[in-house]
Amino acid sequence: MRYKKTITFSLILGTVVMLSAFMPQQEPKQEPKATNLKVLPKNISHDDLDKVMDGFKLALGVKCNYCHSPRKDNPKKLDFASDENPKKEIARDMMRMTNKINKKYFHEKDKEGKLMNISCVTCHNGKDEPVTIKI
Template sequence: MRYKAIVTLSALLGTVIMLSGFMPKEDKKASNLKVLPRDISAEDLDKVMDGFKVALGVKCNFCHAASKDDPKHLDFASDAKPEKEIARSMMKMTNRINKKYFHVKDVDGPKALLAVNCITCHRGQAHPDEK
């Protein structure tokens, strides 16, 4: 009888442990967001960052500093690089332009096609004024 109880409990415990591996992992929330919405999803944040990379022809380390603990990884929350603050001011600028001149409220709506964004001026260059 005792043997059956141990086997049953072991089987249940093993099943729970195995199934826990299939549980969806919770999204790690981004921190130090000053212009983008604090509740932005990881997927939407990745889309925005990918847009910056294409528009400026750069990689993540253009704005994000290396981690102090492990220089091979980036510290996305750090404000150590001035380019990050410049990016924030550029985002505010394009938001003001779009609100004032194009009245863009819905980023997926038809007026969004008229909107000014990073690639409008940068055209794949980090410093468009240099060329």
């Protein structure tokens, strides 16, 4: 009786293993490709793009909808590729500006070997508009 259970179990297990070999294999899920990138590299990974965008949110103290417009088909979601919000082009201009400044003036490393440069937070300090200090 015990051998019948072992043989039955082995046959069922063997059948499952054989059938699984003929099951269609799923393609590895590809990460979504960003579109309409004009300043950032077109081949930037999804994770790196998220890090850049998180940096903008922290530096300006804003949320994604500050620069990104709602989707037409679902206003509760954002259309990241859209250029409808003028603040998105301002952000691009700011990235171009900081890239130029860093390339021209901040190309040397500090004592620890870290490249010194400016970024959004240099002027914005967590505010959507930079605050000018009057002296």
